Every structure is written in structure tokens, then in C-alpha cells.
Amino acid sequence: MIRITGKTRVLGIVGWPVGHSLSPAMHNAAIAALGIDYIYVPFPVDPEHLGPAVEGLRRLGVQGFNVTIPHKSAIIPFLDRVSREAGLCGAVNTVRRDGDLLVGHNTDGAGFLASLREDLGFDPRGAAILVLGAGGAALGAVAALSGAGAARIIVANRTAERGASLVERFRPVFGGVGFSLSSLCPGELAGHLRTIDLLVNTTSVGMNGTRFEDLPLAELRSGGRVYDMVYAPAETPLLAAARERGLTCANGLGMLASQGEAAFSLWTGIEPPAGLMKITLRRELEG
Ligand code: NAP
Numbered sequence: 001m002i003r004i005t006g007k008t009r010v011l012g013i014v015g016w017p018v019g020h021s022l023s024p025a026m027h028n029a030a031i032a033a034l035g036i037d038y039i040y041v042p043f044p045v046d047p048e049h050l051g052p053a054v055e056g057l058r059r060l061g062v063q064g065f066n067v068t069i070p071h072k073s074a075i076i077p078f079l080d081r082v083s084r085e086a087g088l089c090g091a092v093n094t095v096r097r098d099g100d101l102l103v104g105h106n107t108d109g110a111g112f113l114a115s116l117r118e119d120l121g122f123d124p125r126g127a128a129i130l131v132l133g134a135g136g137a138a139l140g141a142v143a144a145l146s147g148a149g150a151a152r153i154i155v156a157n158r159t160a161e162r163g164a165s166l167v168e169r170f171r172p173v174f175g176g177v178g179f180s181l182s183s184l185c186p187g188e189l190a191g192h193l194r195t196i197d198l199l200v201n202t203t204s205v206g207m208n209g210t211r212f213e214d215l216p217l218a219e220l221r222s223g224g225r226v227y228d229m230v231y232a233p234a235e236t237p238l239l240a241a242a243r244e245r246g247l248t249c250a251n252g253l254g255m256l257a258s259q260g261e262a263a264f265s266l267w268t269g270i271e272p273p274a275g276l277m278k279i280t281l282r283r284e285l286e287g
Contacts, residue, residue, distance in 0.1 A: 002032050002039055010060070011040040011267055014053065014075070015068035018042045022284050023066055026260050029280040030272035038063070038268065047074065054078040054102070064096045064267035066260075067104075072136050079104045088173065089139040094263040105266060108137070109144030111259030112229075118258075119250035120198075120225050125149035128196045132156050132184070132212075133203035134166040137229050141202050142166060146174035154192050156182035158203075186214040193219040201228045206236030217241045225249065231256060232285055257281055 013023045019042065027040035043065065045053040050071055055078070057065060067075050072091040076082060079095060082104040086092045092104035116122040124145045131138055131145075134157035142153060157163035160183065167179045182188050193199065199220060205212055207230050215238065220226070226242040229252035235243070242249040257278035264272045 002028060003037075004039060005037060007037055009038045009063040011038055011064050012043045012057075012062065013040075013066040013068060014043045014045045014050075014057075014071055016044060016046055016070060018044045018068065021068065022256070022281050023068075023260060025284045026257065026277040026280045027264060030264055030276055033273050033276055034270060036268060036270065045071065047071070050074055051078050058097075058100075058102055062097065064094065064263070066094055066263055067092050069136070076104060078102075085109055085143065089143040090169075091136050091139055093140075093259060094266060096266050105263075106140060107259040107262035107266070108140035108255070109147070110262050111255045111257075112141050113144050113148055114258035114262075115250065115252070115254030116198075116227060119254040120227060120248055122198060122225055122227075123148075124198070126151045127198060128152040128154075129198045129200060130154045130156060130182070130189075130192050130196045132199070132201045132205075134159070134163040135202065135204075138166060138202040139169075141200060141229075142170055146170055146177045150177055152178040152180075152196075154180050154182050154196070156184055156189060156192070158184055184212070186216045190216040190219040193217070193224070194221060196220070197224060199224065199226045201226075201230065201236075201238055204230070206230040206238055207232065211237035215241075217245065217247075220245075220247065222246075228252060229255060231281075234285065253281055253285075254278060 013021055024040050031038045080101040086104045086106040093108050094105040096103050127150050155163045163181050171179050226247055226249035228236050228239050230236050231252040239249050260277050261272050
């Protein structure tokens with residue numbers, strides 16, 4: 001049970017819309033379990049009013065907040081500083097107050113790597129990886145995989161220019177990674193699937209009953225792994241196909257929980273109880 005006092009510190013999430021967010025449930029579960037004097041609330045912010053809203057959060061003394069769609073990049077000009085990770089991928093998912101300054105961080109990449117390790121037993125060092133998508137989630141994933149020592153990353157996006165601009169952003173920074181581009185054509189994907197260790201879906205395909213119609217998953221070599229950042233539904237058509245083929249696979253729930261754990265530690269200086277955020281998310285999604 002959270003008790004609000006005159007000293008309660010406020011955390012939250014800025015997004016539009018934000019009513020569907022599972023972050024309040026997982027952060028408040030950790031606050032309640034630790035018995036610390038914090039509360040985490042949703043802040044629905046229309047894109048037109050992002051600047052004044054951030055200024056308002058600053059003036060109200062909010063301790064920190066998460067940032068979600070569509071503000072992850074747009075918020076950067078309204079912050080005082082961004083961390084190296086956030087600057088590298090041009091996206092902020094966590095803001096922390098440091099004195100009078102608002103500092104942007106990105107915990108999505110660390111959350112993704114933690115989930116790869118815990119849910120797939122996968123270490124990107126020296127690996128070949130096919131990334132589907134080139135949006136905000138892909139930026140964080142490719143930066144994290146490159147920083148973790150991936151040998152080869154192929155980016156396959158529906159809109160070719162967006163894929164190319166993602167690769168051009170990272171190529172000069174990560175000289176040791178072999179970057180290449182692909183279309184989503186089945187023939188081209190089949191060639192890549194035969195040579196990779198991990199397939200990552202960072203697109204929104206898999207949500208709301210959508211699916212990749214022609215993804216030639218049968219070409220993925222045995223021992224290849226599949227990670228889908230989508231977590232609702234828990235089993236996307238891509239993950240169902242991977243499971244049928246006996247491939248090791250995981251959805252994005254672990255990433256959502258891990259990025260939340262990292263944000264919580266940044267704000268409070270305390271690690272949330274192990275596994276609590278993941279259990280809370282699972283319960284919310286099932287319930
Ligand atoms: P975004 O910036 O809007 O990018 C969307 C991506 O999906 C783009 O690459 C887009 O391709 C592609 N796409 C959309 N519809 C498609 C279709 N019908 N066929 C092929 N490609 C399609 O969104 P985002 O922030 O990257 O988020 C993407 C997904 O990742 C969402 O489902 C989000 O919930 C999930 N996500 C999960 C976590 C987690 O913690 N598990 C964290 C972040 C994001 P184009 O460039 O061609 O439009």
C-alpha cells in the first residue's frame with residue numbers, strides 16, 4: 001500500500017496516449033514492496049504541448065519520468081543534457097532530475113541486452129544478427145548490440161531510406177561491426193536467415209493481429225534464436241512459428257521489465273526487488 005505524504009517524491013511517464021501503459025503498475029509495485037516514499041503516475045502529453053509540459057514537470061519538482069511514444073526523440077531539445085547512450089541513438093526513455101537539471105537517459109538498450117541474456121541465454125559478442133525494423137526501438141537495439149560486440153548486423157526495414165539512415169548513423173561509431181541492409185523480400189531474408197545467430201523483430205508487426213506474411217523462418221539455422229520486442233500478445237505469430245520449429249525464443253516482456261528496473265535504480269538509487277516488475281507485468285497482461 002502506497003501512502004502519500006507531504007514529502008512524497010513524484011515519478012511518472014510522459015506519452016500520448018499513455019492510458020495503456022503498464023509502467024505505473026510495475027513501478028508502484030516496486031515502490032510498495034520497498035516501502036519508499038515515492039509515487040509513479042501517468043502524464044498524458046499532447047505532442048503540441050511537450051515543451052511546456054517538460055517545463056511544468058521541472059517546476060513541480062518531479063524527481064524523474066519515463067518517456068514513451070511519440071516523445072522519445074522530440075523531448076531532447078527540452079532537456080539540459082543527455083547521456084552518451086541516449087545521444088548515440090537519439091532517443092530518451094528516462095529523465096532524471098540532477099539538482100535543477102533534467103538529464104535524459106536511455107535504458108531500453110540495457111534492458112534489451114539483459115533480456116537477451118536472461119530469456120535467451122544469448123551473448124551478442126561475435127554474433128551475426130538480423131534486425132527487422134528501423135524505428136525508435138531498432139535504434140536502441142542496434143546501438144546496444146553494437147556496443148556489446150556484435151560482429152555483423154543486417155537491418156531489414158520496409159522503408160529502405162529509414163534503414164539506410166539507421167546504418168549510416170552507427171557505421172562511423174562502431175567500426176568493428178559489419179553493417180548491411182536488406183529488404184523484407186522473402187528471397188533476400190532467406191539468404192540472411194541461413195547465416196545468422198539471432199533474429200530480432202523491432203517492428204510493431206505482431207501487435208493487433210498483424211503478421212509477417214512471407215517471412216521464411218524455416219531457413220533460420222537450428223540453434224538460431226528469435227526475439228520479438230512485441231509483448232502483447234505474449235505469443236506473436238512469429239514466436240508461435242519459432243516455437244513450432246523448436247527454436248529458442250522470447251517476447252519483449254523481459255526487456256520492458258529490465259528497462260524499468262534500470263530507470264527505477266537511476267531515480268531512487270535502489271534496485272527494485274528481483275523479478276517483481278516482470279511478475280507484475282505478466283499479471284497485468286493476463287488480467
Ligand atoms: P516506430 O518508431 O514507429 O517504428 C515502427 C517500425 O515498424 C518501423 O521500422 C516500421 O517500418 C515498422 N513497421 C510498422 N508496420 C509495419 C508493417 N506492416 N510491415 C513492416 N514493417 C512495419 O516504433 P518503435 O518505437 O520502434 O516500436 C516498435 C515496436 O517495438 C512496438 O511494437 C513497440 O511496442 C515495441 N517496443 C517494445 C519495447 C519493449 O520494452 N519490449 C520497447 C520499445 C518498443 P517503416 O519504417 O517502413 O514505417
